Amino acid sequence: xxxxKNSLMRRVSVSTFILGALxxxxxxxxxxxxxxxGHNDGASEIGAPxxxxxxxxxxxxxxxxxxxxxxKIIVRGGETVRFVIENKGEFVHEFNIGTAAMHAxxxxxxxxxxxxxxxxxxxxxxxxxxMDMGNGMTMKHDDPNSVxxxxxxSAEVIWTFPKDAELEYACNVPGHYESGMVGKVRLQ
Amino acid sequence: xxxxxxxxxxWGVLAAIAVxxxxxxxxxxxxxxxxxxxxxxxxxxxxxxxxxxxGPTLRLKEGEEAVIKVTNNLDEATxxxxxxxxxxxxxxxxxxxxxxxxxxxxxxxxxxxxSQSGTYWFHSHSxxxxxxxxxxxxxxxxxxxxxxxxxREYVVVLKDKHPHSGARILRNLKMMPDYxxxxxxxxxxxxxxxxxxxxxxxxxxxxxWGSMRMMPTDIEDVQGFVGLINGKSxxxxxxxxxxxxxxxxxxxxxxxxxxxxxxRIPGLEMTVVQADGNNVQPVKVDxxxxxxxxxxxxxxxxxxxxxYAIMAESMGRSGYAFGSLSPQEGLKAEMPARRMDAPLLxxxxxxxxxxxxxxxxxxxxxxxxxxxxxxxxxxxxxxxxxxQMAMSKDDPFxxxxxxxxxxxxxxxxxxxxxxxxxxxxxxxxxxxxxxxxLRLTGNMERYTWSINGVKYEDAEPIRLKYGERVRFKxxxxxxxxxxxxxxxxxxxxxxxNGKWDPVKHTININPGMTVYSETEVDEPGQWAxxxxxxxxxxxGMFRKVIVEGGPAVAALENGVQ
Amino acid sequence: MKTLTLAAxxxxxxxxxxxxxxxxxxxxxxxxxxxMEQFEYRSGDEDENLFVWDGDAFVGTDELKLxxxxxxxRDLKNDLYENFENRLVLQTPISDFFDAKAGIRLDTPSTTDxxxxxxxxxxxxxxxxxxxxxxxxxxxGDGSARLDVEYEGLLTNRLILTPSLELNxxxxxxxxxxxxxxxxxxxxxxxxxxxLIDRAVAPYIGVAYERKLGxxxxxxxxxGEDYEATYLVTGLRLLx
Numbered sequence: 001x002x003x004x005k006n007s008l009m010r011r012v013s014v015s016t017f018i019l020g021a022l023x024x025x026x027x028x029x030x031x032x033x034x035x036x037x038g039h040n041d042g043a044s045e046i047g048a049p050x051x052x053x054x055x056x057x058x059x060x061x062x063x064x065x066x067x068x069x070x071x072k073i074i075v076r077g078g079e080t081v082r083f084v085i086e087n088k089g090e091f092v093h094e095f096n097i098g099t100a101a102m103h104a105x106x107x108x109x110x111x112x113x114x115x116x117x118x119x120x121x122x123x124x125x126x127x128x129x130x131m132d133m134g135n136g137m138t139m140k141h142d143d144p145n146s147v148x149x150x151x152x153x154s155a156e157v158i159w160t161f162p163k164d165a166e167l168e169y170a171c172n173v174p175g176h177y178e179s180g181m182v183g184k185v186r187l188q
Numbered sequence: 189x190x191x192x193x194x195x196x197x198x199w200g201v202l203a204a205i206a207v208x209x210x211x212x213x214x215x216x217x218x219x220x221x222x223x224x225x226x227x228x229x230x231x232x233x234x235x236x237x238x239x240x241x242x243g244p245t246l247r248l249k250e251g252e253e254a255v256i257k258v259t260n261n262l263d264e265a266t267x268x269x270x271x272x273x274x275x276x277x278x279x280x281x282x283x284x285x286x287x288x289x290x291x292x293x294x295x296x297x298x299x300x301x302x303s304q305s306g307t308y309w310f311h312s313h314s315x316x317x318x319x320x321x322x323x324x325x326x327x328x329x330x331x332x333x334x335x336x337x338x339x340r341e342y343v344v345v346l347k348d349k350h351p352h353s354g355a356r357i358l359r360n361l362k363m364m365p366d367y368x369x370x371x372x373x374x375x376x377x378x379x380x381x382x383x384x385x386x387x388x389x390x391x392x393x394x395x396x397w398g399s400m401r402m403m404p405t406d407i408e409d410v411q412g413f414v415g416l417i418n419g420k421s422x423x424x425x426x427x428x429x430x431x432x433x434x435x436x437x438x439x440x441x442x443x444x445x446x447x448x449x450x451x452r453i454p455g456l457e458m459t460v461v462q463a464d465g466n467n468v469q470p471v472k473v474d475x476x477x478x479x480x481x482x483x484x485x486x487x488x489x490x491x492x493x494x495x496y497a498i499m500a501e502s503m504g505r506s507g508y509a510f511g512s513l514s515p516q517e518g519l520k521a522e523m524p525a526r527r528m529d530a531p532l533l534x535x536x537x538x539x540x541x542x543x544x545x546x547x548x549x550x551x552x553x554x555x556x557x558x559x560x561x562x563x564x565x566x567x568x569x570x571x572x573x574x575x576q577m578a579m580s581k582d583d584p585f586x587x588x589x590x591x592x593x594x595x596x597x598x599x600x601x602x603x604x605x606x607x608x609x610x611x612x613x614x615x616x617x618x619x620x621x622x623x624x625x626l627r628l629t630g631n632m633e634r635y636t637w638s639i640n641g642v643k644y645e646d647a648e649p650i651r652l653k654y655g656e657r658v659r660f661k662x663x664x665x666x667x668x669x670x671x672x673x674x675x676x677x678x679x680x681x682x683x684x685n686g687k688w689d690p691v692k693h694t695i696n697i698n699p700g701m702t703v704y705s706e707t708e709v710d711e712p713g714q715w716a717x718x719x720x721x722x723x724x725x726x727x728g729m730f731r732k733v734i735v736e737g738g739p740a741v742a743a744l745e746n747g748v749q
Numbered sequence: 750m751k752t753l754t755l756a757a758x759x760x761x762x763x764x765x766x767x768x769x770x771x772x773x774x775x776x777x778x779x780x781x782x783x784x785m786e787q788f789e790y791r792s793g794d795e796d797e798n799l800f801v802w803d804g805d806a807f808v809g810t811d812e813l814k815l816x817x818x819x820x821x822x823r824d825l826k827n828d829l830y831e832n833f834e835n836r837l838v839l840q841t842p843i844s845d846f847f848d849a850k851a852g853i854r855l856d857t858p859s860t861t862d863x864x865x866x867x868x869x870x871x872x873x874x875x876x877x878x879x880x881x882x883x884x885x886x887x888x889x890g891d892g893s894a895r896l897d898v899e900y901e902g903l904l905t906n907r908l909i910l911t912p913s914l915e916l917n918x919x920x921x922x923x924x925x926x927x928x929x930x931x932x933x934x935x936x937x938x939x940x941x942x943x944x945l946i947d948r949a950v951a952p953y954i955g956v957a958y959e960r961k962l963g964x965x966x967x968x969x970x971x972x973g974e975d976y977e978a979t980y981l982v983t984g985l986r987l988l989x
Contacts, residue, residue, distance in 0.1 A: 179459060
């Protein structure tokens with residue numbers, strides 16, 4: 001029988017794209033987190049965390065079960081946007097900026113989180129997320145391009161978009177993306 | 189003066205109510221007719237609605253009062269049951285239980301306060317009119333936005349159309365229970381088993397079945413049907429159009445008399461979003477089994493500009509339905525290869541293997557503690573992982589070692605009842621007030637079917653009290669699967685998921701299994717409760733349920749017009 | 750005279766079954782069925798030609814059925830009925846796989862008629878043997894017994910090989926119908942059928958071997974009759 005810790009750890013360590021910061025339970029951990037930009041291979045193509053000083057515009061996004069209130073957003077190439085995201089639903093939802101392929105990969109990881117009980121339909125099990133994987137790593141990974149929110153919680157993401165890319169913002173909680181909890185980012 | 193004002197105010201209010209209720213009422217007309225059913229290879233006279241079988245799709249709206257006038261153009265009595273709808277019992281359409289039925293030439297007006305949404309269906313509850321073609325679909329549009337998005341939708345009604353009339357089928361089964369079973373084991377099977385397992389082992393295996401006088405091939409009582417999708421045979425190829433990348437919602441309804449279907453769309457993952465009209469937390473599958481009378485809504489997103497096959501093979505592999513999702517009319521999908529290796533029942537399906545007992549008992553798993561995972565100590569991870577693995581590998585709704593346990597054609601994910609989690613719990617959790625055991629019983633050699641060993645005609649009704657929450661314990665003592673349908677009230681299927689236990693109208697119980705469901709007894713009146721396999725129901729696997737107490741139900745003005 | 754009796758019996762059975770069938774329309778808990786296990790032409794090794802039938806029909810509920818069982822042999826060469834028997838019994842389940850039955854039997858061959866009272870059981874024995882076992886007491890007070898066993902061997906799902914055995918025994922001698930005490934006769938058959946139309950029409954070919962036993966055989970020998978015969982059979986199995 002595969003050892004849970006090992007198999008999960010392997011997934012985590014090879015993963016380029018792990019569960020987002022668990023904002024809403026704590027402070028927006030990534031807000032000034034310039035250090036985490038390098039986590040993504042796709043970072044350059046999807047953009048990078050932005051600085052509050054560059055923000056010209058705030059976009060409010062409401063999460064419901066299981067959809068966003070906006071089906072697309074329009075931003076200028078290179079623009080830094082502050083997203084204020086609120087989960088008004090009764091389930092855990094994610095707001096994650098990436099390409100369709102990145103989302104597909106991330107969905108598998110989220111599925112594993114759910115299968116292992118770290119993630120439930122309506123709550124995040126912090127103790128499991130923070131669990132030491134044996135080498136100082138945890139599942140709680142501060143990825144600046146995503147937030148995972150329990151019902152009633154809200155968070156901010158500041159993101160500088162690239163000049164040109166095919167991007168989506170999506171919820172990768174199992175089944176939600178397929179149900180249509182995804183929106184297009186139109187870069188102009 | 190004051191009095192006059194008061195009176196006119198009263199009239200005003202009444203008028204307003206009258207106006208609003210008219211605005212809220214939707215009128216539908218259905219005629220019940222003799223029709224010709226043409227599947228390409230056979231032409232039979234059957235029964236349909238508004239001149240065709242299947243009947244139309246009724247589109248209702250949550251919150252409206254649906255006024256449905258049903259005119260009987262047959263020369264025998266008829267009825268329409270609105271399968272899965274919560275309504276006053278007099279509108280439920282079961283002759284002798286809800287109302288007297290609709291006599292030839294008469295019109296009956298159903299008035300249904302629509303208080304739910306989702307995919308449902310309707311069918312005759314008289315004689316064998318439903319197997320003979322009297323069925324149609326219902327879509328109820330919700331008031332609120334649904335928890336999923338789709339660009340277009342299709343109803344996909346599955347049906348096992350048989351060349352024989354329902355009455356003749358049951359007579360044949362009574363005369364010879366294996367009349368329609370053409371998947372029996374033959375000399376050839378014996379020889380190949382001998383070469384595989386040895387003569388002694390094969391002989392002793394045959395001997396075990398023979399001493400019970402049961403057949404491991406006894407999975408589909410009624411073979412020889414043509415599988416239909418929306419009334420179209422495989423050769424007639426029902427086609428749903430799409431544009432690449434659209435989300436297509438498919439509302440699967442199994443309106444079959446006897447046949448479970450294993451449904452897949454090769455090349456597409458299906459996201460199940462609704463079961464029996466109630467939204468479930470979306471779950472991605474490669475294939476699912478739909479019991480008779482169940483509904484499943486799935487969302488697919490075909491990305492390629494090519495036709496996709498909707499393939500529905502019967503559980504016993506004796507027949508299949510087929511249709512296409514296609515980017516353009518007339519473009520037929522390539523039919524995937526049929527799986528001809530018909531399943532065989534095992535001793536586990538006979539309830540012989542006592543090893544499966546712990547797995548069967550879901551109550552011990554649920555115990556009302558859906559957070560048990562969260563509370564787990566990290567040191568227990570390995571153990572927890574194990575139980576999870578077991579869950580995902582063996583469907584806990586089949587006996588351990590069952591020959592019926594399904595596998596996806598592509599080796600991927602096959603939907604289990606255990607995957608169904610309510611999107612929004614309909615009722616708060618509370619312990620059941622009492623448990624009622626229903627043993628599903630029968631004798632295949634006599635083709636008699638019963639509950640607790642007693643046929644409907646000899647049975648006392650099940651009496652429930654308004655306001656109680658009753659827990660039904662279904663113990664399947666037969667070797668066949670039975671889809672049990674309680675009219676008028678929801679069945680909360682115990683999957684061990686606590687408050688997320690899904691809410692259904694039809695609960696399948698596989699051979700050798702014990703399954704629990706709970707019902708909040710919140711509808712007064714009297715209701716039918718039965719196995720939805722037409723010939724099991726007609727043979728006596730049926731009960732009347734009487735709900736005692738509760739608000740008095742005003743006699744509705746729905747007489748013959 | 751004989752023809753008249755037969756017509757009366759046939760008409761009576763038909764009328765009963767039809768009247769039950771009409772009731773069946775009103776109440777779908779009543780079922781009926783008609784079956785001919787054997788409906789065949791036999792050609793013997795000594796230029797004998799026989800027409801033989803063995804069938805039954807029922808009408809009734811799960812709990813109570815009225816069943817007609819009939820069999821006969823017509824000697825086509827000599828134009829006489831070697832055997833002509835009709836039974837009318839009421840039948841009710843006594844276990845999961847067996848029914849008890851009781852009723853009357855009338856034999857009207859070309860020789861001597863006999864009335865019988867009968868009780869018996871029929872059903873499915875372990876390993877799928879179809880069994881019909883009956884006891885008879887005739888109007889002359891002679892007792893006899895019969896055992897019928899049949900097995901359907903599926904070569905394929907439509908090609909079926911059916912071995913059958915019928916064994917008769919008498920508890921006392923009835924010289925008038927030439928039956929001696931002890932085992933009186935046996936018949937072994939082997940038929941290969943093909944289900945042509947559902948289970949309704951299945952043509953078959955096969956062999957049948959008949960033999961009189963013990964004292965009964967001696968009576969036949971004394972009369973200069975054959976006491977055994979082998980036949981090639983061709984026929985139809987019918988089920989409606």
